[in-house]
Amino acid sequence: MNHPDKPADFSRVGSRADSTAETADFSGVSGRVDTTAERVDTPQTYTVERGDTLSHIAKRFYGKAGEWNAIFEANRDQLSDPDRIQPGQVLVIPTRERQD
Template sequence: MSPDKRPDFSNVKSGSGTTEPSRPDFSNVQSGASSTEQITGGGGGTGGMAERSYTVVQGDTLSHIAKAHYGKPGKWHAIFDANRDQIDDPDKIFPGQVLKIPALDLDKDGDADWRS
């Protein structure tokens, strides 16, 4: 190349890019919370009545828990049936377990009959 001739870069364009994929836009996402009573209700043909949860403490039995929630210790089997995924033996529950306490309509009026 002669000293008079300089390279012509007039058609060169600059810019930058990335090989990283674009990230999703979550700017329109809204958060919120709802009660577990709204989420878990409706089981057992109880007209949408909700269930509660209960954390087992030392000395608890299913009968004790049933009496506290329903006023009837004999309703322990409802708690046992609702928790078969984590209880194999109704006599073996452990502190720290979180049990589902299903809504029961003991007087058949369509409303859950909670004692507490």
Template sequence: MTTPDKKADFSDVNVNVDTTAQKVEKADFSDVSVNVDTTAEKVGEQTYTVEKGDTLSHIAKQFYGKSSKWNAIFEANRDQLDDPDKIQPGQILKIPAAND
């Protein structure tokens, strides 16, 4: 003999959802200080390995903060670069100090 399927009765179940977002205090970073100092101007010549999509302007912006200084990188690498628009991934370029 088979009994008909009886559906579960949840009519007496109460639901209370509480989020921890209301109970967590926000982190206080007011006493944190940050000092970022670049070594580009304090260290002599550095090197950079060209990655796909790089340009001398992009590299100059990264090291000097100005894309217009691309020519300094080009001149420092004349031994391996004939055209500033033809750098290749994997090339190791000399990055002259910012004050050069």
């Protein structure tokens, strides 16, 4: 009989697992995922603030100031000179992968 204040003694308990199964070969298995979801790459917009430059905006969105030309090209309808952006202008920021 076990005493209620004495912890159980598991010192003689052991375990063992035997298997005759072979290692599964998954080398010929391929996978594919189908989805009905649409991929949406919606460009963002940014309202120019005093002191902004296209390089500054590119650094903020893309992590690289040198990507400013992508923003300039996406906004050719309202920008004729990349050095003349004005506070209050709403610029389209094309979707790109950010590279920090």
